[in-house]
Amino acid sequence: MARKHKRNIVPFGPQHPVLPEPIHLDLVLDDEKVVGVIPSVGFIHRGLEGLVDKRDFKEMVYVAERTCGICSFQHGMGYCEAVEQIMDIEVPPRAKYLRTIWGETSRLHSHLLWLGLMADAFGFESLFYQCWRIREKILDLIELSTGGRVIFSVNQIGGVLKDMDAEMLKHFLDVLAEAETEVREIQKTFMLDYTVQSRTVGVGVMTKRQIHACGSVGPFARASGFKVDMRKLGYEAYPDLDFEPVISNDGDCYARCDVRIREIFQSIDLIRQAAAKIPDSELAAKVKGNPDGECFARIEQPRGEAIYYVRGTGKKFVNRMRIRTPTFANLPGLCEMLKNADYADVPLMILTIDPCISCTER
Amino acid sequence: MAVIIKKEPEQKTITIAELLPEVIAIRKRGMRVCQICAAWVNEQFELSYTFANDGNYLLLTLRVVIDKDVEVPSITPIYPSAVFYENEMKELFGVKVENISMDYKDKFYRIEEKTPFGPESEDE
Numbered sequence: 172m173a174r175k176h177k178r179n180i181v182p183f184g185p186q187h188p189v190l191p192e193p194i195h196l197d198l199v200l201d202d203e204k205v206v207g208v209i210p211s212v213g214f215i216h217r218g219l220e221g222l223v224d225k226r227d228f229k230e231m232v233y234v235a236e237r238t239c240g241i242c243s244f245q246h247g248m249g250y251c252e253a254v255e256q257i258m259d260i261e262v263p264p265r266a267k268y269l270r271t272i273w274g275e276t277s278r279l280h281s282h283l284l285w286l287g288l289m290a291d292a293f294g295f296e297s298l299f300y301q302c303w304r305i306r307e308k309i310l311d312l313i314e315l316s317t318g319g320r321v322i323f324s325v326n327q328i329g330g331v332l333k334d335m336d337a338e339m340l341k342h343f344l345d346v347l348a349e350a351e352t353e354v355r356e357i358q359k360t361f362m363l364d365y366t367v368q369s370r371t372v373g374v375g376v377m378t379k380r381q382i383h384a385c386g387s388v389g390p391f392a393r394a395s396g397f398k399v400d401m402r403k404l405g406y407e408a409y410p411d412l413d414f415e416p417v418i419s420n421d422g423d424c425y426a427r428c429d430v431r432i433r434e435i436f437q438s439i440d441l442i443r444q445a446a447a448k449i450p451d452s453e454l455a456a457k458v459k460g461n462p463d464g465e466c467f468a469r470i471e472q473p474r475g476e477a478i479y480y481v482r483g484t485g486k487k488f489v490n491r492m493r494i495r496t497p498t499f500a501n502l503p504g505l506c507e508m509l510k511n512a513d514y515a516d517v518p519l520m521i522l523t524i525d526p527c528i529s530c531t532e533r
Numbered sequence: 534m535a536v537i538i539k540k541e542p543e544q545k546t547i548t549i550a551e552l553l554p555e556v557i558a559i560r561k562r563g564m565r566v567c568q569i570c571a572a573w574v575n576e577q578f579e580l581s582y583t584f585a586n587d588g589n590y591l592l593l594t595l596r597v598v599i600d601k602d603v604e605v606p607s608i609t610p611i612y613p614s615a616v617f618y619e620n621e622m623k624e625l626f627g628v629k630v631e632n633i634s635m636d637y638k639d640k641f642y643r644i645e646e647k648t649p650f651g652p653e654s655e656d657e
Contacts (some may be wrong), residue, residue, distance in 0.1 A: 212641065216644050378581055399587045
């Protein structure tokens with residue numbers, strides 16, 4: 172006689188050990204298998220987009236930066252990109268290179284943060300410590316060059332507020348060389364260790380077709396062979412740098428680890444290229460008038476494609492600013508991935524999209 | 534040297550009646566829905582449906598302008614992944630979206646204020 176399964180709804184979050192930020196998922200379980208997922212957000216929604224009425228278009232850079240503490244710099248940069256395109260501002264070349272260097276440094280610390288959290292989630296605490304120890308070096312570089320560790324506040328409409336001299340760039344490269352050697356060590360553990368493989372290989376497989384149907388972005392999509400990287404759009408100094416999107420074709424949790432680790436090496440390489448080519452110029456272009464028009468700017472954040480929509484009407488205050496964050500775009504993919512998953516694998520699988528609820532709750 | 538693709542985004546203003554046929558045509562072209570957003574402009578809702586062609590990095594935005602109480606059809610039967618964008622538009626702005634494949638009925642965003650970015654909120 173066939174065994175009767177009873178369906179249950181198990182709440183996951185908003186508070187959960189693997190989630191430092193609140194998101195709620197109603198997991199529909201058939202025995203131990205997940206058959207449906209209903210997410211809900213908004214526990215810490217801040218309504219930052221609504222501040223367009225209270226902060227002028229230049230001050231909104233700082234509001235955009237406060238969308239998230241991990242990709243803070245890139246949020247500011249994305250907003251600046253959108254306003255600069257509307258106002259037809261040509262950013263000086265040195266500022267473009269500096270933005271690229273700081274942007275890639277942000278990616279480094281974000282990926283190392285994620286690797287640490289991932290190691291912690293599957294119970295490998297010493298690996299977690301190693302990842303965050305390396306990340307600390309990257310944060311020190313950020314603090315040394317910008318004065319901030321979380322919010323850098325070096326972006327402004329038309330360029331950047333701070334410069335890096337030759338000595339600082341050399342120090343960057345020296346520290347990154349050390350970090351690269353150390354990441355190669357943890358790469359071996361992540362990719363070859365039996366315990367890591369047993370938790371990640373073949374878990375949470377997403378095909379390229381599923382990724383496309385769900386509109387997923389970033390390393391989550393690239394781990395399923397989806398070769399899309401917004402840096403190819405040619406913003407900032409990326410047109411002068413040589414790189415190809417990092418992809419994997421396996422589409423499982425292991426592949427997502429692999430892609431993010433290889434993206435760390437890619438970011439180090441991009442910083443090296445940028446440091447070698449950085450030209451001398453002003454740090455910011457003059458900004459005259461107010462934005463009049465609209466623009467969708469796209470950038471590649473550590474978690475994937477982010478979209479910044481700005482609409483100005485020639486006044487000091489823009490009419491609308493909208494940030495579509497990568498985590499929001501990855502929610503349908505997350506729901507799809509969790510279907511048919513074992514309940515025990517759910518926390519780890521959620522972590523592999525690198526969810527940033529702070530971004531989502533902008 | 535890396536191959537860089539730089540293209541101007543395309544934008545098209547359409548009526549509500551044209552929305553679903555246009556979205557079907559876009560779907561047939563294999564484009565990905567990458568964002569949907571609302572803006573309250575000149576006492577009307579301005580809805581932007583943005584799609585990306587990841588082969589050539591082209592962005593296409595469909596713009597629909599509607600009055601406050603007009604219902605807009607959901608595109609979730611064509612793009613199921615649009616479900617969260619449409620619920621967001623409904624809950625934060627108060628746009629009336631009909632036939633969403635999974636209508637959260639104001640429970641997607643666990644917020645206390647109803648339609649915080651909507652026109653009623655502005656009037657206050």
